[in-house]
Structure formats: structure tokens, C-alpha cells
Amino acid sequence: MLDLRTIPIFDHHAHPLLPAEATAVPQTFQRWFTESSDPLVHKRDTPHSLFLRSGVRWLAEFLDCEATLEAVLEARGQRPYTQWINALFKDARIEHVLCDYGYLSDDGYDAEKMQAVLPCPVQPILRIESLAEKLICEQAAFFTFVEAFQEALSKAQAEGIVAFKSIVAYRSGLEVKRPSTRDAHDAFNRLKEIANCSDNVRLDDKPLNDFLLGIMVEEAARRQMPIQFHTGFGDQDADLRTANPLGLRSLIEQTDAPLVLLHAGWPYYRELAHLTAVYPHVYIDLSLAIPFATTGIPTMLREILGMTPLNKILFATDAFTMPEIYWLAARWGRWGLSKVLTEFVAEGFLTQPEALHTAEAILFANARDLYQQK
Structure with missing residues (x-):
């Protein structure tokens, strides 16, 4: 498959982090691997989700620890939180973030704190409601x-x-x-x-x-x-x-x-x-569907890339609460995009240079240009 690991990400839609202690135990960590607000889902069902199971395994590889949630959290807790955030963002090559602070909890990081802990520019989005x-x-x-x-x-x-x-x-x-x-x-x-x-x-x-x-x-x-x-x-x-x-x-x-x-x-x-x-001023964002659709991501991307002008597709994480969501969304996004673009090259729909240019556009350049951040 095409290697997209060196292509930076312009994350044009994300949300604030919480302090490390807010997600320091399995119950509070796994709660964010579902969109459900039901505690029973968090406790009983989420541990059986592909998103959490693959996430624990990938994080364990990154931390060089046993592939259990308890071991991941123990290894994570041994690092200063800002250092951990920086390690994840640099590995994911997230180089610009636009953040929506419209639903900020009492312990959520405000704009000043987000900029202090993230190793890249962070700019605000205004939620009108x-x-x-x-x-x-x-x-x-x-x-x-x-x-x-x-x-x-x-x-x-x-x-x-x-x-x-x-x-x-x-x-x-x-x-x-x-x-x-x-x-x-x-x-x-x-x-x-x-x-x-x-x-x-x-x-x-x-x-x-x-x-x-x-x-x-x-x-x-x-x-x-x-x-x-x-x-x-x-x-x-x-x-x-x-x-x-x-x-x-x-x-x-x-x-x-x-x-x-x-x-x-x-x-x-x-x-x-x-x-x-069909509308020149409408753009499609991929966040939340990536990463939550997990193995369904390539199916979605094949249809979107097949129909939509490639200069109007924007990747983002819609990440929230903890830096691991940013990192996992970036990993799922690169995997799905690489899988689909590699198939497009094999089928003759795109040349390899065109496919790599498309990946660069979707992951970074399209958002940079739309938000005028050159």
C-alpha cells in the first residue's frame, strides 16, 4: 500500500482535551470510544468494540507494553502528560488544529491551554449556538x-x-x-x-x-x-x-x-x-466517520472519492477529551486512504503521483487552502 506516514495533517475540526486524570482508569478511558451517553454501554458494550480493541493494541505497540488497557494506562501514566501529547501528535504528524470550544467542560482546556500543550498551531472555531x-x-x-x-x-x-x-x-x-x-x-x-x-x-x-x-x-x-x-x-x-x-x-x-x-x-x-x-461552495469533511466506522472506512472513501472532486475532501479527527483519539483517528484515516488510493492506482484510475498528490490534498492542503492558512 502507498505509504502516507510522512504526509502532515491539517486537522480542521477538533475539540479540547481534558487533564490526564480525567481518563486515567479503564472506565473513564473506554467511555470515549463510543458516541453513546449510556453508562451501561460504556461498561458492558464498548470493551467489545473494534475501535477500542484495535486502539489498545496499537497504543500498546507505541508504548512497548502489554496489549491490555490496564497496561496501556499504566505506561501512559509514567510520562508527563504534555510529553505524551507531543509524542502522539508528532508521530501522527498533526501539524495544525482548528478547535471548537463551544462545549467546554469546567476542566476542559481553553484556547490558551490547548496552545500550550499541543506542538502545533491551534486556532479557534466559533460555535454560534x-x-x-x-x-x-x-x-x-x-x-x-x-x-x-x-x-x-x-x-x-x-x-x-x-x-x-x-x-x-x-x-x-x-x-x-x-x-x-x-x-x-x-x-x-x-x-x-x-x-x-x-x-x-x-x-x-x-x-x-x-x-x-x-x-x-x-x-x-x-x-x-x-x-x-x-x-x-x-x-x-x-x-x-x-x-x-x-x-x-x-x-x-x-x-x-x-x-x-x-x-x-x-x-x-x-x-x-x-x-x-454539484455545488461549488460545498465541501465534505471525513471526521468522526473516521475513526468510528473502522473497517468500513475504505467502503465510504471509495464512494466519496469516486463522486466528489478531490480538491473538496477534507480530513479531520473530530477528536476530543484525550490525545489518543487524535492519534487513532490519524492512523485510521491514513490506513483507509492508503488502501483506497492503492486500489485506484492498481485499477488505473490514478497514477501513483496523482494518488500521492490526492492524499496530500485530503490530509493537509485542501484545509490549508480553504481556511486561508498558507
Whole structure:
């Protein structure tokens, strides 16, 4: 197979780490090898997943220890955590990270801490739902809220934000409409009542969600800032019935802002490959599907690469919580991509130089160019 180990990775979609002690025992470590939030799944089912079993074996090889989770954690714990993070990132050749801090736990690493522990540049992504929830709590009235939201978006690029992100798929679905200002105002009032009672709020009212997306899309188009949209599977509260990327078709046709549809839309990667092929400003991201699809990754990649222009496919890890997820996602990604590109060369679809150029584009150059990080 083609050797892709020396090709660097531009990880354009990832999440913050937690301290080492947060994943220092088997129960807390293996919990992150599933998207389920059910403790029974974490305890009973996850140890039987291919993702965890292969991950333990590969980490044991890297640490030169026995291939058990207990031995891996013991060997890992003997190294200073920052040194361990650096070893994994350098081995994976992850050379640039874009990080979404929109769901930051109390012990999660903020932007300053992430940059301090990672051996590569780390730049922020702005999750608009988190911004809006903060402003709903702070602003007394709808129109001052909208003004503050618009101002924050307009300042984002100057403050170092390189992309916007939306998780509307989780909150009210991807079939985004054009609500009236009146409907958005009413939705704000409903959420404001909740915020006044609890000091926090979840932005899950469709008229306000869709209204704010319209503002964000206009600002992104004006500045040609990429927008990342969650599509397809994800955390347990993701409803696949409303997360099909085809739901974004109306929005896609109303803007020329660069739209990066995340997670290959898995399991709707065929639909997303079509959207990427026919709309010039739509891009397909491979994160989360890589690594969670494990041995199914080559099947997915064959179809995506067969349909989609190769300059519009972006690898990322969607890693979170612990550095091992970054490393394992990079390993699964290189394996799947190498397997498929090697087959393409053998079949005569690509020359070997073209295949290597494609790997470099998907792993690094496409994201570098899209996010203007040359």
C-alpha cells in the first residue's frame, strides 16, 4: 500500500482535551470510544468494540507494553502528560488544529491551554449556538440581542476566529427555513424566560435557530469565512432523521459562503458526496466517520472519492477529551486512504503521483487552502 506516514495533517475540526486524570482508569478511558451517553454501554458494550480493541493494541505497540488497557494506562501514566501529547501528535504528524470550544467542560482546556500543550498551531472555531446562548442570558431584549450577535460575528475574524460552526442538526434539524422576525422574537422571549429562571438556556427553538443562521450565513458570505455544519451521526442526542445533509439544500442555494458539511454526513455520505459534486461552495469533511466506522472506512472513501472532486475532501479527527483519539483517528484515516488510493492506482484510475498528490490534498492542503492558512 502507498505509504502516507510522512504526509502532515491539517486537522480542521477538533475539540479540547481534558487533564490526564480525567481518563486515567479503564472506565473513564473506554467511555470515549463510543458516541453513546449510556453508562451501561460504556461498561458492558464498548470493551467489545473494534475501535477500542484495535486502539489498545496499537497504543500498546507505541508504548512497548502489554496489549491490555490496564497496561496501556499504566505506561501512559509514567510520562508527563504534555510529553505524551507531543509524542502522539508528532508521530501522527498533526501539524495544525482548528478547535471548537463551544462545549467546554469546567476542566476542559481553553484556547490558551490547548496552545500550550499541543506542538502545533491551534486556532479557534466559533460555535454560534454557544455564542447565542450566552447572549440570550446577557441581553434583556430581542433587538439588543440580535445587535450583539451581529457585532460578535463581525468581530470574529479580527479576533482570530477562522470559521463559524453550527450544530443546528442537533437542535432543530437541518431543514433550515426563513422565519419571520416576529416568530424569532417570540422564540427569544420563550427562551429568555427560561434563562431568567435558570441562568442558562439551550437554543433549541427552531424559529430563532433558523433566524440566527440567516444572519451568520450572510456574515460568512461577506467575508468568505467557512461555515462548518454538523451533519449525520454524532452524540446520542443526534436525530439522524433530521441530520441528513440534503436538508441544507435550500440554504446551500441561497449563499456562496464556503460550507463544510461535517462527519461525511454518515450514514448519508452518498447524499453529501452528491452535494459536494454539484455545488461549488460545498465541501465534505471525513471526521468522526473516521475513526468510528473502522473497517468500513475504505467502503465510504471509495464512494466519496469516486463522486466528489478531490480538491473538496477534507480530513479531520473530530477528536476530543484525550490525545489518543487524535492519534487513532490519524492512523485510521491514513490506513483507509492508503488502501483506497492503492486500489485506484492498481485499477488505473490514478497514477501513483496523482494518488500521492490526492492524499496530500485530503490530509493537509485542501484545509490549508480553504481556511486561508498558507
